[in-house]
Structure formats: structure tokens, C-alpha cells
């Protein structure tokens with residue numbers, strides 16, 4: 001079992017499988033994108049499966065596949081198939097922007113993936129390219145419908161709320177939970193990366209996001225959706241799905257942190273906002289034993305800070321982009 005210096009049990013790994021993305025969301029990436037890692041610098045399927053197996057033997061039971069855009073990694077379905085049979089993993093999920101989801105949903109489900117989170121910041125066709133700097137809303141909506149049809153459960157929609165950009169759509173996303181059995185999670189904008197997008201005018205605090213939601217009913221712990229991490233959930237009257245809130249700044253969630261992160265090129269990060277990481281890839285490629293790799297996982301857990309160092313003002317948090325960190 002992995003326990004950090006603050007007594008938190010670490011049983012969740014967020015695994016970035018690529019640092020490339022087919023969108024360029026304004027809060028996440030610069031317009032010109034960033035140079036992704038060369039393919040030989042990315043962890044291979046075999047390396048990922050080995051690491052996940054070692055993690056699972058230490059008590060990692062929840063895994064999230066993320067990126068970059070994980071569905072853009074060639075061979076992602078085969079990788080999932082290899083991961084899904086690793087003993088000890090009770091919950092495997094994937095975060096996607098949904099652009100490629102409709103084509104791949106059935107294969108992903110067949111490979112053993114149980115649930116997906118789709119990032120979607122607007123329901124308005126004219127706004128989508130302004131936020132994502134690419135077209136694709138129709139594909140994403142089709143992807144959400146297909147995900148429901150092939151039986152992913154739950155399907156969660158992640159909305160990064162930006163004042164003056166999409167905050168006026170909060171009621172529209174609440175309405176979506178009445179039309180479709182999806183859980184919508186509103187995420188406070190975070191000061192991460194070097195996009196220069198984050199500022200106090202665009203940042204809408206949790207209490208204001210909640211105030212714009214209209215009446216919501218609190219949910220008992222037992223009714224929280226599967227895999228609830230930092231989100232706090234409610235239900236709108238007549239809602240088929242839940243409404244959740246994730247707030248890194250207003251309501252620091254670090255007290256419940258249970259996670260490690262692995263970047264696509266094999267750096268193990270103790271915290272989203274930590275600048276330091278351990279080079280697991282070089283260790284793997286130098287012929288390290290499973291025991292040595294397990295030791296690195298334990299070291300990363302021992303390095304976990306009590307809380308992240310993000311602040312609403314006071315400059316950037318770190319230099320990496322979310323697509324490299326596996327947000």
C-alpha cells in the first residue's frame with residue numbers, strides 16, 4: 001500500500017499516453033501548439049503496461065488514461081486491452097476531448113474501458129472554434145451520444161468555466177443533465193502552463209459558478225457517481241445526471257488527494273503543480289528490476305506536497321502545459 005507523509009492513501013494513477021492534442025484550447029495550449037515528444041521518448045505500450053502492473057501490485061487500483069488527447073495515440077485500443085487485464089485495477093477511465101470518440105467508442109468499450117470523461121466547454125457551434133481553435137462540436141456531441149449508446153457509465157462532461165467566454169452557458173449545461181444521463185462537472189479555471197490566458201477577470205470562483213446554476217439538491221455520499229475524485233456533486237431538479245464542481249483555488253481539494261501522475265515521456269509527478277518529477281523512463285530503459293521501479297513509485301509518493309502551490313494571483317505555477325502534465 002502507498003501512503004504519503006500526510007497519511008493519504010495513494011491508489012490512483014493518472015497516466016498521460018501522449019502529449020499531443022488535436023485541439024488547441026485557449027486555456028491549455030498556445031495557438032501554435034507545442035512540440036510534442038519524439039515517438040522514441042514516449043513510453044511504449046509494453047513499458048506502460050509493466051509500470052501499471054507494478055503500480056497495481058503496490059495498491060494502485062484506479063487508473064485514468066489522459067493526455068494530450070489519448071484517442072490520438074496510435075494503438076490506444078490495444079494499449080487499453082493490455083491494461084484492462086492487469087490484476088488489481090478496479091476502475092479504468094479515460095479523459096478525451098471527444099472529437100474522435102464516436103468512431104472509437106465501441107472498440108474502447110470492447111477493450112475493457114468502463115467509463116469516459118468528455119471535456120466540452122461550449123454547446124454553441126459558433127463558440128467552439130473560438131475556445132478550441134479547431135472545429136469539432138458536432139463530432140464531440142456525436143461522441144457523447146455514442147458513448148452512452150455503447151454503455152459507458154457514467155459519462156461525465158468536464159466544463160472549464162471562463163468568465164466572459166462561456167460562463168453564460170452554465171444553465172445550458174444544467175439543462176443538458178435533464179436531457180441526457182450525463183454528469184456535468186464545472187471546473188474552476190486553473191493558473192497552469194504558459195498560455196497567458198489565466199487572469200483574475202477570466203477566473204470565476206466556485207461560489208459564483210454555483211450561484212449561476214439555479215437550485216440544486218445536495219447528494220448523499222452514497223449517491224455520488226463512481227470515481228468521484230475532487231468533485232463535489234449535486235443534482236438539479238428532474239436531472240437525469242449529476243452536477244459536480246471541481247475547484248482547485250476556491251476550495252483546495254488536496255486533503256483528499258489520492259493520486260500520482262505519469263507524463264507521456266515517463267516522468268512521475270507527485271502533484272499537478274509540482275515542478276519536480278522522477279525519471280521513470282530512463283530507469284525502465286536501463287534494465288531496472290520491478291523492485292527498483294516500485295522503489296521509485298514509493299519515492300514519488302514520499303515527495304507529495306501537503307497541498308499544491310497554485311494561487312489566483314502571483315504569477316504562473318509552472319512551465320509545463322496541461323497536455324504534458326495529463327490534466
Ligand code: SAM
Nearest residue numbers: 028067068069095096097119158189190322327
Ligand atoms: N484531451 C483530454 C481532454 O480533453 O479531456 C485530456 C487532457 S486535458 C489536458 C484534461 C483536462 O484538463 C480537460 O478537461 C481540460 O479542460 C483541463 N484543463 C486544461 N487546462 C486547464 C486549466 N488551465 N484550467 C482548468 N482545467 C484545465
